[in-house]
Amino acid sequence: MATERLTVDCRGVPVLEAGAKILAAFNASAPGTTFFAKADSGNWTYGLRMWLLEAGAKHSARQDLD
DSSP states (O other): OOOOEEEEEOTTSOHHHHHHHHHHHHHHSOTTOEEEEEOOGGGOOHHHHHHHHHHTOOOOOOOOOO
16 A cells, blocks of 8 residues: 655745644644655744654655755
8 A cells, every 4th residue: 555645835934834834734644644845944943843843743854956
């Protein structure tokens, strides 16, 4: 059974909106779903990472040039 992969585009939105979009996708996802969230580098703050950690959303960062 293949897992679903989703992309959440949070580029150009404030950090609070980006966090809300990411967590909404996380909370609505079925167990085992993988998704990618694209955020501006200015939004990838300690606050956003802590928010994801506290929500139990396993995450990692990678630089993407697109």
